Amino acid sequence: MSQPSPSEAGLERLQRDALGYFLRTANPENGLIADSSRPGAPCSIAATGLGLAALVVGAARGFVPRREAAARTLAALRFFRDSPQGEEPDATGHRGFYYHFLDMTTGRRIWDCELSMIDTAILIAGVLTSGNYFSAASDDEREIRELARLLYERIDWPWAVHGGRVVSMGWKPGMGFLTYGWEGYSEAMLLYLLGLGSPSHPLRADSYGAWTATYQWENLYDVDFLFAGPLFTHQLSHLWIDFRGIRDPFMREKRSDYFENSRRATLVQRHYAVRNPNWLEGYGERCWGFTSGPGPGFGKQRGADGLERQFYGYAARGVPFGPDDGTLAPWATLASLPFAPEIVLPALDHFRTTYPDVTSDDGLLTSFNPTFDAGDGSRTGWLCGEHFGLDQGPVVLMIENYRSGLLWSLMRDCPAFVTGLRRAGFREGWLLGSGR
Amino acid sequence: MSPTVSEDPHVELLPDDPYDAELLANVRPAGWTNPPPARRYNLVVLGAGTAGLVAATGAAGLGAKVALVEKDLLGGDCLNVGCVPSKAMLRAARLYTDLDDAARFTGSVLPSPAVDFTAAMERMRRLRAHLSRRDSAERLHALGIDVFLGEASFVDRRRVEVGGALLAFEKALIATGSRAARPGVDGLEAAGYLTNETIFNLTERPRRLLVIGGGPLGCELAQAFCRLGSEVTIASQEPYFLPGEERDAAEILAQALRRDGVDVRLNTVVKSVAREGAEKRARLVNYDQDVTVAVDEILAGVGRVPNVERLNLEAAGVAYDLERGVHVNDFLRTTNRRIYAAGDVALEQKYTHAADATARLVIQNALFRGRKRLSSLVIPWCTYTDPEIAHVGIYVRNARERGFPLKTFTVPMSDVDRAVLDGEAEGFVKIHVRDGTDTILGATIVARHAGEIINEISLAMVAGIGLKTLEQVIHCYPTQAEAIQQAGDAYTRTRLTPRLKALSRRWLAWSRRGR
Numbered sequence: 005m006s007q008p009s010p011s012e013a014g015l016e017r018l019q020r021d022a023l024g025y026f027l028r029t030a031n032p033e034n035g036l037i038a039d040s041s042r043p044g045a046p047c048s049i050a051a052t053g054l055g056l057a058a059l060v061v062g063a064a065r066g067f068v069p070r071r072e073a074a075a076r077t078l079a080a081l082r083f084f085r086d087s088p089q090g091e092e093p094d095a096t097g098h099r100g101f102y103y104h105f106l107d108m109t110t111g112r113r114i115w116d117c118e119l120s121m122i123d124t125a126i127l128i129a130g131v132l133t134s135g136n137y138f139s140a141a142s143d144d145e146r147e148i149r150e151l152a153r154l155l156y157e158r159i160d161w162p163w164a165v166h167g168g169r170v171v172s173m174g175w176k177p178g179m180g181f182l183t184y185g186w187e188g189y190s191e192a193m194l195l196y197l198l199g200l201g202s203p204s205h206p207l208r209a210d211s212y213g214a215w216t217a218t219y220q221w222e223n224l225y226d227v228d229f230l231f232a233g234p235l236f237t238h239q240l241s242h243l244w245i246d247f248r249g250i251r252d253p254f255m256r257e258k259r260s261d262y263f264e265n266s267r268r269a270t271l272v273q274r275h276y277a278v279r280n281p282n283w284l285e286g287y288g289e290r291c292w293g294f295t296s297g298p299g300p301g302f303g304k305q306r307g308a309d310g311l312e313r314q315f316y317g318y319a320a321r322g323v324p325f326g327p328d329d330g331t332l333a334p335w336a337t338l339a340s341l342p343f344a345p346e347i348v349l350p351a352l353d354h355f356r357t358t359y360p361d362v363t364s365d366d367g368l369l370t371s372f373n374p375t376f377d378a379g380d381g382s383r384t385g386w387l388c389g390e391h392f393g394l395d396q397g398p399v400v401l402m403i404e405n406y407r408s409g410l411l412w413s414l415m416r417d418c419p420a421f422v423t424g425l426r427r428a429g430f431r432e433g434w435l436l437g438s439g440r
Numbered sequence: 441m442s443p444t445v446s447e448d449p450h451v452e453l454l455p456d457d458p459y460d461a462e463l464l465a466n467v468r469p470a471g472w473t474n475p476p477p478a479r480r481y482n483l484v485v486l487g488a489g490t491a492g493l494v495a496a497t498g499a500a501g502l503g504a505k506v507a508l509v510e511k512d513l514l515g516g517d518c519l520n521v522g523c524v525p526s527k528a529m530l531r532a533a534r535l536y537t538d539l540d541d542a543a544r545f546t547g548s549v550l551p552s553p554a555v556d557f558t559a560a561m562e563r564m565r566r567l568r569a570h571l572s573r574r575d576s577a578e579r580l581h582a583l584g585i586d587v588f589l590g591e592a593s594f595v596d597r598r599r600v601e602v603g604g605a606l607l608a609f610e611k612a613l614i615a616t617g618s619r620a621a622r623p624g625v626d627g628l629e630a631a632g633y634l635t636n637e638t639i640f641n642l643t644e645r646p647r648r649l650l651v652i653g654g655g656p657l658g659c660e661l662a663q664a665f666c667r668l669g670s671e672v673t674i675a676s677q678e679p680y681f682l683p684g685e686e687r688d689a690a691e692i693l694a695q696a697l698r699r700d701g702v703d704v705r706l707n708t709v710v711k712s713v714a715r716e717g718a719e720k721r722a723r724l725v726n727y728d729q730d731v732t733v734a735v736d737e738i739l740a741g742v743g744r745v746p747n748v749e750r751l752n753l754e755a756a757g758v759a760y761d762l763e764r765g766v767h768v769n770d771f772l773r774t775t776n777r778r779i780y781a782a783g784d785v786a787l788e789q790k791y792t793h794a795a796d797a798t799a800r801l802v803i804q805n806a807l808f809r810g811r812k813r814l815s816s817l818v819i820p821w822c823t824y825t826d827p828e829i830a831h832v833g834i835y836v837r838n839a840r841e842r843g844f845p846l847k848t849f850t851v852p853m854s855d856v857d858r859a860v861l862d863g864e865a866e867g868f869v870k871i872h873v874r875d876g877t878d879t880i881l882g883a884t885i886v887a888r889h890a891g892e893i894i895n896e897i898s899l900a901m902v903a904g905i906g907l908k909t910l911e912q913v914i915h916c917y918p919t920q921a922e923a924i925q926q927a928g929d930a931y932t933r934t935r936l937t938p939r940l941k942a943l944s945r946r947w948l949a950w951s952r953r954g955r
Contacts, residue, residue, distance in 0.1 A: 118727075179727055183707060184679040188687065217840045221875065222848040223930050231848075233688075257845055257875075281854030281865055302698075310547055314699050324852045325688050325868065327695050 015403050016065070018338070022367040022399040023062045025391050026055035031108050035080025038108060041366070041391040046114050047106040050123040051393025052080060053130030057243065057411065058400040060137040064410055074144045077134045081151035084131075087111050093177045100159030100205075102127060104174075118174030118182060121164050125195035129244050131155050132421075136414050156420060161199035161207045169214035171195060171207070188218040189232045191240035193262070201424030212428040216254050224324065225275040228258070229268035233322020235295040235336040236398070238266040242342070243401040245421060246412030249433030256431075267343040274347055276323040283309065284330035285375040285385065289347075290354035293337030296320040297395070299329055300376040300386040307375065315376055330375030330385075334359075335368045339398035341406040359384045370395050453520075454641055459565035466569070466576035467514035474588045477605045481507045482807060484600050484609040486592045486751065489516020490792045491615035491783030493575055494799035496585050504807060506585045507607050509592040509600065515575035516617055517636070517784075518792040524571055525640040526660060528564035530824055533667035537700070537826070544863055555669040557645035564640065594756035597776055611778050611806040614758070614766050615799065616751065618744035618784035623652050626712035631720045633713075633738040646670050646737035650722050652710050654681040656823040657741035659693060663825050666702045673703040673733055675710050675724050682823060686836070686884045689829045692867060693886075696827060713738065746785045764788075770813045771805050772798055780806050794819045818901045822891035827867045830890035832898050833882025834872060845875035849907065849927040853887050856926065858918035864888040869923040871897065871907060878906035878931055885923075893921050907931045 029038035031047075037055040039048035056077055062068035068076075087096035094112045096102060103113040104120040135152025138145035164171045170185035171192070186192035196215055199207035222231040232238060241247075247262035255261050260268075277292035300315045307313060315329045334355045341348045355362055361384045362369050369388055376386040404410045415421050422438050453460040464470070483499045485492045488510035496508040513520045542550045573579065577587050590603035600607045620635035634642075636657055647670065651662040654676025666672040674697065680690035681697075698704050708726040715721075719734045746765025753760050759767040759775040766774055766781040773780050780802045783795030797817050804810030820832035839846040854865040867886035873879055883897040900910055911928025915921055 176727055182727070183677070218837050219840065220836050220848055221846065222850045222870070223934060224850045224852075226930060226933055228847070228934070231850075279854065281852065281860075306543075310543060312541075312543065324850075324854070325692055 012407070015407065018368070019061065019065070019400050019403045020067050021365055022396040023058050023067055024365075025367055025393060025396040026051075026058050026400075027062075027068070028366075029393070030055065030076060032076070032079060033109075034083035034111050035076055035078075036083065036106060036108055036111060037393050039105065039393060045108075047108050047111070048123070048393055049102045049104065049106065049120070050126040051397065053123075053127035054243075054393055054397025054401070056080060056127075056130030057133040058397055060133050060414070061400050061404045061410060063137070065404075071144075074138055074142075074148060077138065077148055078144055078151075081131065081134070081148060081155065083111055084127075084155055085151055091177050095177075097124075098175070098177070099163050100124075100155070101164065101175075116176070118176050120174050121171050122173070122186070122192055122195050124159065125192075125198050126240070128156055128159065128198055129194060132418050133244065133411065133414065136418050156198075157202065157204040159199075159202065160205045161202055162205055164199075165207065165211060169211060171199065171211065171215075187215060188220070189216075189230050190237045193241040194244070197241070197245070197424035197428060198420055199424070200427040201420035201422070203419075203423070206427070209427050212252075216252070219254055221258055225272055225279075227268050227272050227275070228260075229272065230254075230258070230260075230262075230265050232269070233294075233325060234320055235269065235273055235293060235323075235333070235340065236394075237295075238269040238343075239336070239339045239398055239402065242266055243398055243405070244411055244415045245425070246405075246409065246416065246434065250425065250430045250435050251432055252429045263343065266340070270340040270344040270347065273323050273337075273340075274351075281324070282313075282328050282330075283311070284328065286330075286332070286358070290351045291332065291358075292351060293333045293335075294321045294323050294328070294331075295333045295336040296322075297331070297333050297336075297371050297392075298388050298390075299331040299371065300373050300378075305377060307377070313375065315373070329373065331371050331373040333371045333395070334362050335370060335395040335399050338368065339402040341402050345406065361387055367391055367396050368399060452638065452641060454565070454643070457562075457565060459562070459569040462569040463520070463565070463572045464513075466572040466578070467520065468512070468589065469577050472577060472587075472589050474590065474603055474605060475586045477507065477588075477607050478505055478586065480608045480610065481505050481586075482610050483507075484607045484612045485509065485615060486600065486613065487516065487615035487617055487747075487783070487785070488514045488575070488580075488587075489615060489617045489783060489795065490518050491617075491795035491799040491802075492516070492613065493580075494796045495613050495615065495782065495802055496580065497583055498800060498803045499807060500583050500585050502803070502807070507588060507600075507609075508580060508585050509588045509590065509602050509607075511589075511591040514577055514580070514587075515572055517619075518795075519568065519572055519575055521637045521640055523792055524568050525564050526636070526657075526664075527824060528567050529560060529640075529668075530660060530664050530826075532560035532563060533664040534826055536669075537667045541863075555645070557668050558643055560668060561640070561643055591750065593750060593752040594758070595752070597756050598778060609778070611780065612756075613799070613802055613806065614751065614753075614774070614779060614781040614785055615783045615795070616747040616785045617795075618746045618765070618790055620740065621743040621745045623710070623740045623742045625652070625710050625722075627715075628710075628713045628738065628740070631713045631715040631738070633740050635740055639739055642737075646735070648719075648733075648735040648737075649673070650675065650710075650720075650733060650735040650738045651741065652738065653741035653743070654678055654683070654706065655741055655743065656682065658739070659697065659823060659825050661739060661741065662702050663697055663700055666697075666700050671703075672701075673705060673724075673735070675705045675708040675722075677707065677709045679707050681706070682829060684835075685823075685829060685831060686870070688868070688870075689831075689884055689886045692827065693823075693825055693829060696825065696866070744784060744790050748785065768814070770815050771811065772802050772814055773805065789819050789821065791819070791821050794821075818898050820894050820898045822894065824891065827864075827886050827888050828890035830885045830894035831883070832894055833880070833901055835882065836872065839872065839881060844881065846872050846881065847875040848872050849930050851923045851926045851930070853920070853923060856920055856923045858920045858922065859887065861918060862888075862920070864920070869893065869927060871924070871927045873907055873931070878908040880905075880907055887920060887923070889920055893923065896921055896924055908935075 036047035037052040038045040059073040063070045063073035101124040104117040138148040172181040174182040220231040273292045277287040280287040301317045371388045373386040482504035484507045500506045588602045592602045649670045651658045651674040662674040711723040713722045748760045757776045766786045782798035784790040801812045822830040851869045853859040853867045859865045872882045915925045
């Protein structure tokens with residue numbers, strides 16, 4: 005096996021390139037971040053939240069002057085404070101939550117999209133990161149702290165449960181709540197912890213129990229872990245929360261913790277790629293990374309091996325149940341860096357040397373599919389031509405957590421998370437010494 | 441007393457088809473004369489579907505005097521308009537898909553044969569007629585059962601009337617089954633639609649078919665019609681197919697349907713249907729997306745309702761409601777201690793094998809003072825899509841709600857040699873055990889032959905066999921059921937603690953030390 009690379013400098017380069025996405029695609033007037041680099045892409049509130057957290061890393065690393073980072077942050081926070089909340093179909097949000105996609109200029113809802121609970125949680129996690137990081141006495145930084153508190157505290161989390169037990173996935177004006185709620189292990193851990201931690205409108209403690217009721221503790225490829233297929237579901241909450249050594253009742257029962265669980269989930273991804281049950285191109289020890297995201301598009305193609313394969317567009321790709329069409333997401337591999345550096349770094353090295361077109365000065369491209377014949381004879385096959393905020397954010401944050409643990413240590417002092425973790429039943433570890 | 445059958449069956453068959461004629465001759469013989477009733481019966485059975493037939497033949501075999509009353513076709517839904525015809529169709533559909541897929545095996549693309557829908561349906565009718573011999577009036581009569589064709593209703597707590605004849609009983613069994621629920625969609629009744637009771641009468645393939653409902657019937661037939669060449673849209677108001685089933689299973693099914701070419705529309709409500717000329721136009725609403733699809737036929741598979749009407753259950757003192765059906769206790773006894781119920785009319789699990797099992801239970805409890813409990817039955821089920829989805833026992837959700845710490849041993853079919861060799865590597869075996877033990881609490885299997893594989897798990901659960909023992913059972917190699925042994929292997933490896941491993945290593949080192 006080759007020497008793991010890139011070096012520290014190489015990781016910093018990747019971080020800086022990924023951060024560039026948020027600087028390039030932001031609307032400086034309102035701080036909103038585009039969903040993707042595609043011209044005309046709308047704002048994604050989740051990307052905006054990730055961008056806020058990435059700015060903190062940028063400021064801490066000196067990639068962005070602190071004052072500029074504060075100004076960009078303030079533009080976003082002021083926008084969310086002032087933008088319309090209500091039941092009208094073109095508002096920005098309702099009851100403290102926000103619509104999934106907003107117009108980059110006006111900040112109004114577009115595409116008849118849903119008021120999204122999980123995307124609001126990602127936004128608010130970014131907002132709270134800003135609130136915790138910008139601790140100086142300057143007017144700007146004081147205002148950031150105040151707005152962060154205001155935006156968090158005005159979210160009406162219990163409303164999103166609407167009489168049931170779990171948080172709904174969304175709501176639409178004139179139609180009401182979407183029929184499905186957040187159940188079973190996923191990225192929604194973040195959502196529940198923020199909801200439980202609210203000092204103004206907290207979720208009931210039993211909502212966490214309702215969420216964990218559908219947890220599946222599985223033995224797959226001789227690995228015992230809390231199952232979820234797509235890799236990013238094992239990463240998202242970990243962008244902010246250091247789960248090492250803290251455990252909720254479920255993890256106490258299983259004698260594990262969520263950090264260890266994400267490590268195992270990462271190992272399972274590699275096991276799957278080595279098995280490569282569908283004979284897809286490139287898979288192996290150093291070539292894995294399966295998660296939700298874009299793909300070549302829905303259609304069939306007959307490969308050189310004579311096999312006809314089904315390809316998909318955007319899909320929740322996961323291990324081991326697919327859909328597996330050969331699409332790989334290097335950013336997701338990289339975002340597992342803190343969990344399993346000994347397998348992530350060689351994989352990253354492999355991506356860079358074998359499929360050099362997946363890297364660019366603008367950051368890692370979202371996904372590629374070497375099984376798909378793009379007609380250009382390239383080894384990379386289909387290559388997603390865009391960058392997405394949802395991919396670039398975890399790259400910035402997880403490299404930082406690997407290098408310095410910045411986000412994790414910062415958010416240990418965030419009352420929202422500390423209270424949320426405690427109300428969810430987390431004990432031990434760093435929570436013992438953490439103030440409320 | 442009326443000597444001949446007074447009513448026409450409400451299930452329609454093809455009048456001019458020789459196979460349907462053979463079927464009718466078996467299950468609704470023309471000119472059948474109801475026998476003179478005995479003075480008293482040990483058991484009067486209402487309904488000659490699976491539960492009724494199993495109870496009647498079982499009881500008669502044990503020497504009971506039995507009367508069996510059927511208002512439609514002997515054999516019930518399963519034989520006539522359920523499992524039997526649908527599985528015959530599914531087999532033909534699977535064959536055409538395999539032919540399309542031949543390049544995977546032959547290395548070259550074969551010309552796809554034109555689908556002969558009419559022939560597939562004719563084969564179905566021929567096989568159905570063949571299997572109907574077992575349920576024929578003549579055979580039942582030969583077994584000593586008094587077969588009454590006509591509508592039964594209770595006169596009082598101990599007598600049933602059919603076609604003017606009064607049947608006095610010691611014990612009675614209500615096994616009248618269930619029927620397709622009406623979807624309640626605006627305009628649908630006027631536009632016309634198919635259910636399981638009518639769809640098997642098709643002789644021409646509908647070019648475009650809308651399936652309403654994402655349950656087992658809807659999913660199976662949506663896939664089958666698609667594979668037989670119809671353009672199929674399936675609309676379900678749920679976010680996943682097979683509500684209640686494990687999500688991984690439902691997602692694999694959705695992938696499979698999409699791959700086959702079914703237009704899958706989840707979270708979608710069929711708001712209204714209107715007939716325009718020869719076609720039907722259905723308005724489908726998914727949140728705020730509102731589209732209209734034009735189809736030639738609509739199949740509704742939105743659940744089952746129990747057949748409790750017109751039985752005069754009030755006269756017999758039998759409690760019921762229109763949704764749950766006849767109320768029974770854990771011994772399947774109704775509120776009249778002489779009357780029992782089995783099968784769809786009383787069960788949540790509306791499956792042929794559940795009807796069969798509960799009928800056997802009723803024979804023991806009703807005729808031999810048995811104390812067999814419904815809750816003690818291990819009832820598996822299977823949806824016969826491709827891949828099949830089978831389940832038995834507990835779901836993860838129920839386990840945590842009941843405080844069982846659960847652990848699931850998952851074996852992807854892609855890790856099973858025979859599945860790989862057969863080109864059937866899609867799916868998984870998941871076996872749920874009580875964490876820390878090898879006690880099997882349930883399983884979900886998604887595989888091309890999941891319905892066959894799950895029987896081993898059901899056996900283990902009934903016999904109290906743990907996963908460790910299943911690992912010790914020698915399975916033929918290569919077979920797909922080896923997935924179960926592999927789960928057992930995985931379990932055994934989890935028992936190999938670091939301490940045991942260290943001990944083993946030391947022993948082996950000592951063993952090879954040389955002298």
